Amino acid sequence: MKISKLSVWWVIGLGILLASCGNLALDLLWTDLQTSQKIGINLLAFSFFGYQLLTVLWIDRKVKHGLHSMPQPGEFAYQPPAYRQRFLVKQGQKLLSVETSEIAWIHAEGKLCYCKTWDNHRYFLEYSLEELIEMLDPVLFFRVNRSYIVHYKSLKAVSPYFNRKLILQLHPAPEQSDVIISKEKSTEFKRWLGK
Numbered sequence: 001m002k003i004s005k006l007s008v009w010w011v012i013g014l015g016i017l018l019a020s021c022g023n024l025a026l027d028l029l030w031t032d033l034q035t036s037q038k039i040g041i042n043l044l045a046f047s048f049f050g051y052q053l054l055t056v057l058w059i060d061r062k063v064k065h066g067l068h069s070m071p072q073p074g075e076f077a078y079q080p081p082a083y084r085q086r087f088l089v090k091q092g093q094k095l096l097s098v099e100t101s102e103i104a105w106i107h108a109e110g111k112l113c114y115c116k117t118w119d120n121h122r123y124f125l126e127y128s129l130e131e132l133i134e135m136l137d138p139v140l141f142f143r144v145n146r147s148y149i150v151h152y153k154s155l156k157a158v159s160p161y162f163n164r165k166l167i168l169q170l171h172p173a174p175e176q177s178d179v180i181i182s183k184e185k186s187t188e189f190k191r192w193l194g195k
Contacts, residue, residue: 084135087115089123098123100140104154105170106132108147120172142192144168144181152193 086099102117106129113125113132125132133143143149150170157169164183181189 083137087123087125089115089125091123096123100136104151104172105174106141106149107174107176116172116174118172138192139195142189144179144185144189148179150179155193158193 084100086097089096089098098115098117102119103115104118106113106115106125108129111128113127113129114122115125116122127135129143129147129149133141133149136149141149141151150168154170154172155168156171156173159167159169161167161180164186166181166186166189168179168181170179
């Protein structure tokens with residue numbers, strides 16, 4: 001009996017199916033050997049690579065989570081990252097929860113960061129701007145320079161400034177100086193604002 005490459009792949013594929021499907025794969029193998037029918041390479045490749053993918057996902061899950069069961073269908077579906085919904089802030093002796101939807105912009109002064117809400121309240125945050133920008137939804141918030149993160153709804157006006165820079169008018173207006181975006185960040189800012 002001459003063994004072709006297709007037969008070898010078929011036996012390997014069914015061996016893998018045997019590991020995953022048990023007796024069903026044995027019945028298929030025995031039936032096919034008796035009747036000398038050949039299985040298509042596409043079906044064989046599909047079953048082989050499908051099982052390989054499941055095995056890799058199962059091993060990855062087992063290593064990461066210490067679980068010993070096969071993954072369920074849809075278990076590895078894409079889940080968008082979870083962004084902060086609120087911050088716990090201090091106001092005098094009280095603790096308040098400020099929703100991120102209430103934040104118009106965030107400003108850093110030295111090592112202190114505070115947020116300004118739509119109703120013009122100011123609350124100090126216990127995070128740096130680098131930490132905050134990772135916690136906030138990038139669709140809503142953008143870090144315009146070293147000291148400001150702005151919500152897109154807080155932009156009252158965007159005007160050209162010297163040397164391809166941009167100057168922002170925010171609402172509520174900051175007490176400090178103007179909010180300027182460098183020419184390096186202005187292109188990225190315009191792209192973000194146009195989404």
